[in-house]
Amino acid sequence: MAKKKITVQKFGGTSVANAEKIKNAAMKAIAAAKGGNQVVVVASARGKQTDHLIADALEVNPNPPKREMDQLLSTGEQQTVSLLAMAIEGMGHKAISMTGGQIRMITDSVHTKARIKSIDASRIKKHLDKGRIVIVAGFQGIDENENITTLGRGGSDTSAVALAAALKADTCEIYTDVDGVYTTDPRIFSDAVKMDMISYDEILEMASLGAGVMHGRSIEFGKKYNVVIHVRSSMSDKIGTLITHEVPQMEGILVSGATIEKNLAKISLVGVDNKPGNAAKIFAHLAQAKVSVNDIIQTEVSTEKANISFTVGKGDFADAQKAVEEIKKKVNCEAFYRQDIAEISIIGVGMRTHCGVANMMFSTLAKEKINIDSITTSEIRISCLVDKEQGDKALISLCKAFELDKPVSKRSYVK
Amino acid sequence: MAKKKITVQKFGGTSVANAEKIKNAAMKAIAAAKGGNQVVVVASARGKQTDHLIADALEVNPNPPKREMDQLLSTGEQQTVSLLAMAIEGMGHKAISMTGGQIRMITDSVHTKARIKSIDASRIKKHLDKGRIVIVAGFQGIDENENITTLGRGGSDTSAVALAAALKADTCEIYTDVDGVYTTDPRIFSDAVKMDMISYDEILEMASLGAGVMHGRSIEFGKKYNVVIHVRSSMSDKIGTLITHEVPQMEGILVSGATIEKNLAKISLVGVDNKPGNAAKIFAHLAQAKVSVNDIIQTEVSTEKANISFTVGKGDFADAQKAVEEIKKKVNCEAFYRQDIAEISIIGVGMRTHCGVANMMFSTLAKEKINIDSITTSEIRISCLVDKEQGDKALISLCKAFELDKPVSKRSYVK
Numbered sequence: 106m107a108k109k110k111i112t113v114q115k116f117g118g119t120s121v122a123n124a125e126k127i128k129n130a131a132m133k134a135i136a137a138a139k140g141g142n143q144v145v146v147v148a149s150a151r152g153k154q155t156d157h158l159i160a161d162a163l164e165v166n167p168n169p170p171k172r173e174m175d176q177l178l179s180t181g182e183q184q185t186v187s188l189l190a191m192a193i194e195g196m197g198h199k200a201i202s203m204t205g206g207q208i209r210m211i212t213d214s215v216h217t218k219a220r221i222k223s224i225d226a227s228r229i230k231k232h233l234d235k236g237r238i239v240i241v242a243g244f245q246g247i248d249e250n251e252n253i254t255t256l257g258r259g260g261s262d263t264s265a266v267a268l269a270a271a272l273k274a275d276t277c278e279i280y281t282d283v284d285g286v287y288t289t290d291p292r293i294f295s296d297a298v299k300m301d302m303i304s305y306d307e308i309l310e311m312a313s314l315g316a317g318v319m320h321g322r323s324i325e326f327g328k329k330y331n332v333v334i335h336v337r338s339s340m341s342d343k344i345g346t347l348i349t350h351e352v353p354q355m356e357g358i359l360v361s362g363a364t365i366e367k368n369l370a371k372i373s374l375v376g377v378d379n380k381p382g383n384a385a386k387i388f389a390h391l392a393q394a395k396v397s398v399n400d401i402i403q404t405e406v407s408t409e410k411a412n413i414s415f416t417v418g419k420g421d422f423a424d425a426q427k428a429v430e431e432i433k434k435k436v437n438c439e440a441f442y443r444q445d446i447a448e449i450s451i452i453g454v455g456m457r458t459h460c461g462v463a464n465m466m467f468s469t470l471a472k473e474k475i476n477i478d479s480i481t482t483s484e485i486r487i488s489c490l491v492d493k494e495q496g497d498k499a500l501i502s503l504c505k506a507f508e509l510d511k512p513v514s515k516r517s518y519v520k
Numbered sequence: 521m522a523k524k525k526i527t528v529q530k531f532g533g534t535s536v537a538n539a540e541k542i543k544n545a546a547m548k549a550i551a552a553a554k555g556g557n558q559v560v561v562v563a564s565a566r567g568k569q570t571d572h573l574i575a576d577a578l579e580v581n582p583n584p585p586k587r588e589m590d591q592l593l594s595t596g597e598q599q600t601v602s603l604l605a606m607a608i609e610g611m612g613h614k615a616i617s618m619t620g621g622q623i624r625m626i627t628d629s630v631h632t633k634a635r636i637k638s639i640d641a642s643r644i645k646k647h648l649d650k651g652r653i654v655i656v657a658g659f660q661g662i663d664e665n666e667n668i669t670t671l672g673r674g675g676s677d678t679s680a681v682a683l684a685a686a687l688k689a690d691t692c693e694i695y696t697d698v699d700g701v702y703t704t705d706p707r708i709f710s711d712a713v714k715m716d717m718i719s720y721d722e723i724l725e726m727a728s729l730g731a732g733v734m735h736g737r738s739i740e741f742g743k744k745y746n747v748v749i750h751v752r753s754s755m756s757d758k759i760g761t762l763i764t765h766e767v768p769q770m771e772g773i774l775v776s777g778a779t780i781e782k783n784l785a786k787i788s789l790v791g792v793d794n795k796p797g798n799a800a801k802i803f804a805h806l807a808q809a810k811v812s813v814n815d816i817i818q819t820e821v822s823t824e825k826a827n828i829s830f831t832v833g834k835g836d837f838a839d840a841q842k843a844v845e846e847i848k849k850k851v852n853c854e855a856f857y858r859q860d861i862a863e864i865s866i867i868g869v870g871m872r873t874h875c876g877v878a879n880m881m882f883s884t885l886a887k888e889k890i891n892i893d894s895i896t897t898s899e900i901r902i903s904c905l906v907d908k909e910q911g912d913k914a915l916i917s918l919c920k921a922f923e924l925d926k927p928v929s930k931r932s933y934v935k
């Protein structure tokens with residue numbers, strides 16, 4: 106008997122929000138099983154369940170211990186998986202639900218953002234070989250002392266990709282309420298088109314820039330363990346977007362996507378004494394204040410003085426400001442703060458081998474009379490800070506310039 | 521250092537229904553800890569949570585697999601215990617919540633009504649010895665394959681008593697929304713009084729007669745493992761009712777309590793051929809139909825014929841009637857059914873050693889012109905079937921006759 110293919114399907118909270126949607130997910134799983142696959146389903150908590158549980162927690166303790174938070178929140182996924190197994194059984198197919206503990210998804214003990222260490226794939230395979238669809242609670246694991254842990258934001262995606270890796274699955278389908286990954290946010294640029302394919306590196310840049318597609322951790326897992334991730338709609342059968350290793354033809358696509366991040370602030374330290382260790386002093390102090398710092402730019406203004414600027418998420422701004430005010434005298438500088446900015450980025454592996462992309466970006470913005478506050482780049486990304494009120498306009502102009510409203514095959518610059 | 525006493529406290533669903541009540545339960549636990557005890561708390565699902573989850577299940581599958589039902593329902597208790605641990609931590613005391621799996625409450629694999637096989641007390645003691653209040657999810661366990669199981673109705677009481685036994689606890693407090701066990705149902709006889717003490721055997725009879733106090737399984741556990749159970753109110757500090765082994769002074773209390781069960785039907789088989797094996801034939805057939813049969817009376821009417829009657833719960837009546845109609849020709853009898861009956865019972869260990877209790881019961885009912893359909897007894901109980909519409913009146917007259925409106929010390933017949 107030929108070995109059956111293994112498919113992992115992940116359904117997010119909106120795809121299992123009510124009985125009807127749970128039944129719909131059940132049908133997808135059964136269809137895959139009838140198509141000759143062994144099927145593992147990973148599910149998130151239903152709709153707003155997690156938010157409700159967090160509210161319940163805050164009502165009894167405004168600062169709940171993280172271990173207990175994990176113990177509480179993990180029930181959301183456990184409910185979904187049992188309901189999903191019931192729905193599948195109700196449709197006449199064998200199914201069994203499993204918690205993170207039951208499949209021995211072992212993580213470290215960092216509650217609320219644990220990292221996966223190992224999965225006992227044999228516990229799942231045993232059931233698959235009995236013809237069961239196995240429904241696994243996403244987002245959760247246990248540590249070595251059997252404390253329940255959770256994987257943090259986007260954790261169910263990570264569970265799904267990690268399971269696909271552990272099971273050597275042939276596909277990992279991420280079902281969601283959109284039909285794939287778009288070239289940019291369609292709420293801002295309504296002509297954005299769905300991408301057929303994108304590389305791990307590109308989507309990692311998009312995710313870290315707040316494109317809200319999939320969480321970075323799950324992509325890193327996919328990249329590390331060669332899991333092809335298929336992001337698609339739970340409400341249709343259409344092919345979505347494949348996230349894969351880079352293939353040669355991706356190089357022709359100068360720019361795959363564009364993003365905008367409005368939820369940040371810029372902090373500039375002007376006239377920092379240009380001595381070894383001063384930058385370290387500043388960022389150590391920020392790290393101590395638990396501020397997560399993004400793009401850092403340092404420029405020498407003279408042999409004695411340097412300017413350092415960086416961005417932080419809005420949520421960290423108050424802490425960052427406090428820390429900077431504390432440290433600024435020690436490094437002998439002034440501090441300036443801007444909250445009225447947006448970061449516009451274009452992403453594409455093609456940038457590595459093609460010049461002219463940066464020039465096209467800057468000239469497009471210039472044509473629109475959009476002033477660039479500062480620029481940062483990575484190998485496959487160029488980001489500009491602009492006035493927040495010009496942010497949408499900047500994004501739209503770049504999308505048009507790089508033809509992100511057209512499928513790849515129809516873009517004038519792609520051969 | 522003297523060994524600390526261990527207290528188990530159990531909070532039912534109504535006692536943890538919202539944030540305020542959870543905080544109240546947290547305070548009870550902390551008070552016991554500050555009083556020098558090691559404290560283990562067992563909690564049920566909040567308020568109507570279990571009902572909501574059952575409704576969710578039925579929406580996706582009208583006949584959900586029991587294993588998945590357990591996987592689903594166990595989340596209710598898990599939520600309560602984590603919230604309770606958060607509340608306790610918020611009040612400055614160390615606490616940790618544990619699921620049935622985490623304390624290795626091992627049960628058999630009979631989902632939805634599993635029986636406890638063993639508990640790993642060391643997992644709890646480890647935390648107690650670190651000064652933590654340990655909050656354990658009631659109602660749930662795991663089988664040997666780590667499937668989640670539940671203990672059925674009243675399961676959290678059973679969890680609490682079993683834990684008290686495993687930990688050799690000094691007290692097992694069952695917190696509820698009433699302040700103890702009453703001599704009878706105060707909704708029918710408003711002068712009913714709280715009992716200070718009752719024996720396991722008596723409350724077992726009351727529980728099986730539908731007094732709704734505590735579930736029989738938990739009492740059996742207490743009796744078997746010598747756990748003194750203290751039923752008391754979660755909203756006050758008053759002493760409630762102690763459930764203990766029989767002590768000599770209980771004998772003076774002829775009647776401890778009275779119950780009424782309206783939710784039953786009587787089935788009479790008249791003129792059964794009086795041959796060995798006929799009764800077995802009838803009840804084997806009923807057992808096959810999964811009908812749970814209560815009090816059976818058989819009387820010989822002649823050397824050839826006997827009458828057999830018994831009661832069944834209303835829920836089983838349709839199945840019972842069907843089974844009886846199938847079997848009646850084989851045993852050559854007629855069948856009669858009554859659904860308009862109620863069973864009135866008086867219970868007391870004093871009956872063992874005192875005559876006249878039955879006489880007093882029958883004459884009291886006679887005085888009220890209440891006809892007795894049939895009588896059954898155990899060593900510590902007398903039950904009469906009466907017309908349902910006379911049920912409340914019968915109960916009230918017996919409560920008055922046996923002075924169940926007075927504390928034991930004030931009853932005329934108690935020395």
